[in-house]
Amino acid sequence: MTNSSAADQPHADTLANILVVDDTKANLRLLVEILAQRGYQVRPAANGARALAAAQADPPDLILLDIMMPDIDGYAVCEQLKADEQTQDIPIIFLSALNEVLDKVKAFAIGGVDYITKPFQVEEVLVRVETHLALRQMRASLEEKNRQLEQEIIERQRANEALHQALQDLKDTQAQLVESEKMAALGGLVAGVAHEINNPVGFSITAASVLEDETQELLNAYRENNLKRSDLEAYLNTAEESSQLILRNLQQAAKMVKNFKQVAVDQSSLERRSFNLKTYLEETIYNLTPKLKKTHHELTINGDDDIIMDSYPGALAQVVTNLVLNSITHAFTDQQAGQMHFDLSQTDNKVIIQYADNGSGIPAENLGQIFEPFFTTARSQGGSGLGLHIVYNLVTQKLKGSIYCDSRLGEGTKFTIELPSRLNQ
Ligand SMILES: Nc1ncnc2c1ncn2[C@@H]1O[C@H](COP(=O)(O)OP(=O)(O)OP(=O)(O)O)[C@@H](O)[C@H]1O
Ligand SMILES: [Mg+2]
Known part of the structure; x- marks a missing residue:
């Protein structure tokens, strides 16, 4: 044809x-x-x-x-x-x-x-024959087109299914990537902790070996009945300095280890339950009274009294404690009378916790790094830089929410935390 x-x-x-x-x-x-x-x-x-x-x-x-x-x-x-x-x-x-x-x-x-x-008439026969052959051919080609269309539909359905499968694969891969990224981050964290612990432990070893040497010398002088008063005085000075150095550095290392344990949020045994947000925050802050008492700062909570959350109160307490301690440590000098304030509100199924201090604020160039592990401006005072990293992990992973920091140098710091009031199973 x-x-x-x-x-x-x-x-x-x-x-x-x-x-x-x-x-x-x-x-x-x-x-x-x-x-x-x-x-x-x-x-x-x-x-x-x-x-x-x-x-x-x-x-x-x-x-x-x-x-x-x-x-x-x-x-x-x-x-x-x-x-x-x-x-x-x-x-x-x-x-x-x-x-x-x-x-x-x-x-x-x-x-x-x-x-x-x-x-x-010959012409009539020819025209009619012609016409019906053409019609037949058109019908055949229509049927063929129909068949092609049906085939196309089937192929599209197949392509669609393949697309769905590809999308699913992509999602799986993405989940795997997130998982491996977490592992990579954890690897970095371990390396960081090792590095951070290396210093205090190294200092402690040096101080301990000095102490050991001097002790040995003192012992020898004593055994040989050769111990002078000035030797003893010198030794006692070294012993006092060394033991202080050892203690301080081991405390620093211990803090690092303790913080590091908290970074692994999932491992912390935190109970999930239903609780009144404001009451719970008041209790948490009460636990900080010993710290606050030494200062002139004022800490207040305002907002909705009736917010009930079904979540992990222990994780929330850790978050709040870290934020308040950071204000005390970084925002204010000891002589200042600073203000720290919590404001609580809720929408349909979200809880919004705003926390602000009116302290020194965070310079713009640091703002993007404060949630990163080991970022600290207070290393010499024993800061590990893990505090806000832990806060971030707790809020986003354990409490399934988000945290955002707004701060300007000299104008104080504000954290906005949004949490689902009821966690999914
Ligand atoms: N309220 C604040 N006001 C000013 N700076 C802050 C405040 N909170 C945090 N920062 C800045 O963010 C940095 C990181 O805070 P983070 O809590 O992670 O570590 P850190 O407090 O220095 O150490 P650690 O929490 O281990 O004691 C701080 O070193 C500080 O520079
Ligand atoms: Mg901190």
Whole structure:
């Protein structure tokens, strides 16, 4: 079959195979002749039985079918062809003599596509044949397009499923990445802690070995009865200094280890329960009284009295304690009378805790680093720089919330913490 249409070419299908059925020999010959001249492949059949055999043996593209024939007439041939799946789609044009009674309604009802009355005009036969071959071809190509469309839909569905799968894979990979990033961060943390602990432990070892040497010398002098008062005094000085140095440095190392343990948030055995936020914060702050008593600062809590949270109060206490201790350590000098303030509010299912001090503030260049592990401006005073890192981990991982810091040098520091009031299971 070709793809051209009847409109742009007289032969819709020059290779088309046409079966001509007529029991009148003259008619049969004439039809075969004019169609063959047009380039069609034509097969003649002189009666109904032969027509059926020919159509079934090699289904033609079109049939010209006489109605009045002995034995099996055109209607019967048509009905049998339409009943057979192999031949039912072949277009049939009926031929009928003018003096014969043509039952047009019946011709169409049993599946004929057209009819031509005899005696026929050659041009009329050719045009009708042409038209129905073209129609058949169009129908075939429509069916083919339909099949392609259906195939396309199936392929799209498959592509969609593949996309879904890819998305799922991506999510899995992402989760793995986050997990491995956490591991990498932990590795960095371990290296950092080792580095931070190295100094105080190193100092302690040096001080201890000095103490050991001097003790040995003192012991020797004592055993040899050679101990002078000035030696003893010098030794006592060294012993006092060394023991202080050892104690201070080991305390520093111990603090580092303690903080590091808290970084692993998941390991802290913190109970989940329902609690009133304000009451709980008041209790937490009460525990800080010994620290606050030594200062002139004022610490207040305001806001909604009725916020009930279902979460980890222990984690929240750690967060709040760290923030207040940071204000005492970094925001104010000992002589200042600073103000620290908590403000509590809630929306639908979120709790907002705002904490602010009116202290020194954080310089802009440090603001982006305060949550990073080991960032501290107070290393010489024993700061580990893990405090706010722990706070960040507790808020985002354990309490499933967010924390944000707003600060300007000389204008104080404000932390905004948003938490779900009820954690999912
Ligand atoms: N309220 C504040 N006012 C001014 N600076 C602050 C405040 N809170 C934190 N900072 C700054 O952020 C840094 C990091 O704080 P973080 O709590 O992580 O460590 P640290 O307090 O120095 O050490 P550690 O918590 O181990 O004692 C501090 O060193 C300080 O410079
Ligand atoms: Mg701190």
